[in-house]
Amino acid sequence: MRKIVSVFLLATVALAGVLSATPPPLPVLGQPLPAIAGQALTGRRQLEQAGVSVRQYQTPRGVTLRAYASANGVVFGMAWQGPVPPDLESLLANNYAAYRKAASEQRHRGPVTIAAGNLVVQLSGHMRNLRGRAFLTDKIPAQLSAAVVR
16 A cells, blocks of 8 residues: 555656646747747858847747847747647737737738737638748848748
């Protein structure tokens, strides 16, 4: 009996440890990249020459997220793809209220582009395969265009 209780207790502690493990912080549009950054992506010469770093993250819900940061480390754009939409409230942070207001005035069928001041959010895809991107037009490095955020 004592052995069964010990095994049960050990399994409970292990499960609690797994469930309480927090995923690394995700980037926020317009903010510096988190100290614990995602996987660095290389190979896009134009971005490297402009001093842009691209980091890739995997959210707990299976969304692949790429963050684009300028030479000063501030995230100017993000692109994502996954089975569910990312938590835009967390990713857009201070820009979320403007996004919600502009989104409420848009149609909701097919690909959508929502522009609110310097914020642009584009959404497309279908169930279980959603894609999108968001960027701040005033934070994109001068020698680049919004097309680099993909």
